Amino acid sequence: MIFNHDGMKPIYVQLAEWLETEILSGTIKDDEKIYSQYQLAEMFTINPATAAKGLNILADENILYKKRGLGMFVSPNAKQSILEKRKTQIMKNLISELVLESERLGVSEDELIAMIKTEKSEIRRNQDERN
DSSP states (O other): OOOOTTSSSOHHHHHHHHHHHHHHHTSSOTTOBOOOHHHHHHHHTOOHHHHHHHHHHHHHTTSEEEETTTEEEEOTTHHHHHHHHIIIIIIHHHHHHHHHHHHHHTOOHHHHHHHHHHHHHHHHHHHHHHO
16 A cells, blocks of 8 residues: 555545555454554654554444454444445545536536446456456
8 A cells, every 4th residue: 555645535544544545455354453653653654643543443334343452343233334424425426526527628427437447348348357
């Protein structure tokens, strides 16, 4: 993971999103101990306080839970929570931006849907080629 230090998104948010992606992909499983703030700081050469802030975002969202004296662990429902959050927040924002841009460019609804279907087919084909 390489953080975008020049972007609009703070590093701690990027870290939280990376951890979410690791949970979604199954790299980090339910009830598994997550990296400590110090491990994350060392892995990504960031301040431990920044790493702690990223972990705390996920704890506040009940994606992670704390065991006193043992560290943080992935909540049993973490994957489902992340999926729901990303569908409702991230997808909605992306779709909103896409629709607004298509309006500015004069792209019809049918054209937009066709573009989405084409892109989805290409992604599936690329995934099939890798497997």
